Amino acid sequence: QKEVEQNSGPLSVPEGAIASLNCTYSDRGSQSFxxxxxxxxxxxxxxxFIYSNGDKEDGRFTAQLNKASQxxxxxxxxxxxxxxxxxxxxxxxxxxxxxxFGSGTQLTVLP
Amino acid sequence: GAGVxxxxxxxxxxxxxxxxxxxxxxxxxxxxxxxxxxxxxxLEFLIYFQGNSAPDKSGLPSDRFSAERTGGSVSTLTxxxxxxxxxxxxxxxxxxxxxxxxxxxxxxxxxxxTVL
Numbered sequence: 001q002k003e004v005e006q007n008s009g010p011l012s013v014p015e016g017a018i019a020s021l022n023c024t025y026s027d028r029g030s031q032s033f034x035x036x037x038x039x040x041x042x043x044x045x046x047x048x049f050i051y052s053n054g055d056k057e058d059g060r061f062t063a064q065l066n067k068a069s070q071x072x073x074x075x076x077x078x079x080x081x082x083x084x085x086x087x088x089x090x091x092x093x094x095x096x097x098x099x100x101f102g103s104g105t106q107l108t109v110l111p
Numbered sequence: 112g113a114g115v116x117x118x119x120x121x122x123x124x125x126x127x128x129x130x131x132x133x134x135x136x137x138x139x140x141x142x143x144x145x146x147x148x149x150x151x152x153x154l155e156f157l158i159y160f161q162g163n164s165a166p167d168k169s170g171l172p173s174d175r176f177s178a179e180r181t182g183g184s185v186s187t188l189t190x191x192x193x194x195x196x197x198x199x200x201x202x203x204x205x206x207x208x209x210x211x212x213x214x215x216x217x218x219x220x221x222x223x224x225t226v227l
Contacts, residue, residue, distance in 0.1 A: 004153070043202060043218040044154070088153055097161065097206075098144055098170070099216065101153035 003027050006089050006102035014110050019076040021105050023089030026070065030091040033065060033072045034099060038086045047087075048074065079109040113137075115219035117203050123225045124193055132188040132222045136205030143186050144206075144216060145178060147199040154202060160186060193226045200224070 005024045013019045021035075032051040036044035050056045050063040050072070062075040072091075076083055086106045090099040116135045124130050136143050141162045146154040156170035160180040171177070175194075180186040190197055200223050204216040 006153075043220050045218070046215050049215070090154075096167075097142060097214065098156040098159050098167065099154070100156065101146075103151075103153040 003100050004089055004091055004102035006087075006105050008103055008105060010106040010108055012108045012110055013079050015079060015081060017079050017109075019079045019083065019107055019109070021074040021076070021087050021089075021107065023072040023074075023102055024070055025072065025091050025100075027091065027093050027100070028070065029093040030070075030100075031094060032092045033063070034090040034092070035061075035063060035072075035074045036088040036090060036101075037083075038088055038104065040085075044088055076107075079107075081109045081111050084108045115203055115205050115217055117201075117219040117222050119222060120220065121223045121225075123227065125227050126195060127192055129189065129191045130193055130224065132190075132201050132203075132224070134186045134188070134203030134205075134219060136184065136186070136203070137217055140205035140207050140217075141183065142206045142214070142216075143180060144204040145186070145188050146202045146204065148202060148221070149199045157188070157201075190224075193224075195226045198224055198226045 034049045035047045038044045048063045050065045056063045060077045064073045086104040088104045089102040118133045143160045145157040148154050158178045159167040175191045178188045200221040202221045203219045206214045206216045
């Protein structure tokens with residue numbers, strides 16, 4: 001069983017809508033969680049990280065973490081066509097430094 | 112340099128050949144990671160270096176894979192006797208050392224390896 005699961009999509013939303021990306025993890029020792037955006041043919045870039053239960057907002061992005069349910073989500077408000085990319089969820093456990101990635105969700109924002 | 116650099120950007124090799132992939136991390140970053148990404152998949156951890164400590168090799172898929180980091184900076188990932196299933200994008204990342212629960216890993220552009 002993969003440790004970090006994401007709906008592979010593709011997910012399509014109209015421009016201006018809220019895009020909701022979800023991720024579950026199986027390792028209860030996971031302490032911090034990361035959302036990376038990856039444009040086609042490019043390397044991943046960090047959007048947000050979260051390690052406390054609740055919501056964390058940064059501009060149009062909100063990360064949500066529920067450790068009891070082992071669930072992480074990323075909301076993108078006022079979605080733009082430039083947000084079209086693959087979004088990778090990753091976790092980090094305990095003292096480990098490497099990240100465990102999900103397979104990614106492909107998001108398309110339609111003009 | 113401003114970011115993580117990797118070379119070559121593309122490598123095509125024949126099955127059974129050895130290949131070397133290079134990573135130059137961000138100056139001052141003590142941690143260096145290798146991941147690989149197969150087509151349509153997430154990133155798979157391979158190996159992690161932190162300063163002068165012994166590397167964490169727990170992600171290496173077979174003994175054909177090895178990596179070294181010289182002088183705490185540049186790293187080379189070597190794949191011996193390449194197989195077709197080794198075809199993937201090999202990504203290197205680096206980060207500063209910190210004790211926080213987060214540490215941002217900055218990724219290089221990757222090396223696309225194709226084994227014919």
